[in-house]
Amino acid sequence: MPTKDFLVLLIDDDELILRALKRTLSRLLPHWAVETMQDAHQLTERLSKGPAPDVVMTDRLMPGIQGEQVLQQVQQLCPLALRCILTADNSADLLIQDSALIHFFLAKPFTDEQLLQVFSCAERLQALNFSPAERAYLGRLCVLPVLPPLYQKIEAMLNKAEFQLKDIAELICHDPVVSSRLLQLANSAFLGFSRPTISLTEAISRLGLDLMKSIVLALKSSLAYQSHISAGQHQRITEQAFHQACLARNLCKQAGLGNDIQDSAFLVSLFDCLGWMAEHLQQPSMADEDSCHFSMISAYLLTLWGFDQSIVQAVILPDELEDCQSLAGVIHWLAHKAAQFKTIQLKETDQHILEALQLYPAWTELQAGIKTS
Known part of the structure; x- marks a missing residue:
């Protein structure tokens, strides 16, 4: 199996959604490895064992845990990863865009173009000549302005x-x-x-x-x-x-x-x-x-x-x-x-x-x- 350049971790309790999203990303981004997780409660163990993902995408509403809680763990344990939340609740838009936990907000149903924007950003960030310590600092910023x-x-x-x-x-x-x-x-x-x-x-x-x-x-x-x-x-x-x-x-x-x-x-x-x-x-x-x-x-x-x-x-x-x-x-x-x-x-x-x-x-x-x- 060829080595992939980047890794995305998809988190959703719905297996059908995970499969569909994985197929879409494999088609759009063949140079990305795609890993899926149904139980968000296993995230801490997964991140401690590596490899570290470049992007983490999580559903917002899951049994016993919300997407914001998932991304809070990602911010602390894997600050170099871009954090993206998926939701069908458009009313939550302004609320969660105000959070420093979230780099990208995608409202369902989202388009291929919107998906590609997230991964293009991750690749361009990787190209910047920043040290791992500087990238970790940026990933943990306590204020994260969004496009007004x-x-x-x-x-x-x-x-x-x-x-x-x-x-x-x-x-x-x-x-x-x-x-x-x-x-x-x-x-x-x-x-x-x-x-x-x-x-x-x-x-x-x-x-x-x-x-x-x-x-x-x-x-x-x-x-x-x-x-x-x-x-x-x-x-x-x-x-x-x-x-x-x-x-x-x-x-x-x-x-x-x-x-x-x-x-x-x-x-x-x-x-x-x-x-x-x-x-x-x-x-x-x-x-x-x-x-x-x-x-x-x-x-x-x-x-x-x-x-x-x-x-x-x-x-x-x-x-x-x-x-x-x-x-x-x-x-x-x-x-x-x-x-x-x-x-x-x-x-x-x-x-x-x-x-x-x-x-x-x-x-x-x-x-x-x-x-x-």
């Missing part, structure tokens, strides 16, 4: 054959925090806007759809931390992240880079906020020596949400500029340094990198502006 409903509604609207900006503005206008932030940025001279506007539709047009979506995602997903850190910390981190993101976009504009890289650099720098907020949390289940760089937390969440690997890699901040793997990653690194320190003395090798990328004049101009601000 407002963001999902915007995505659904944009996927329609025809849509109008005024319809998106109408959707967003009911959220005062998001609306005010979009208007603030659309009136920002720092981003190059000279004429004021009070129109949310025009604000979205000025910023562009990708930038607008990034702002919605960052603002709404960060709300998951509101009850875990102080209001002052939450506001300070949010403002710091937006300042850093604006520096990144401004650097791109001064360098004459196109809208695509401007939007990518803004998003990448903005999502440091999630890692910063997670760092402020007390996680009593973890040993003192356990830690994870804040940018890895952001990269982990973006991977769970299905973002492109190039974006995820650019989010991860290396110690040295030369270790950045893309132009967006270089700009993120520079924006982070500029936001943290008013005066930065780049190494000679760093200067050569910026000169090769034709970023050095824009960097010196940005630095001069920061010093005088």
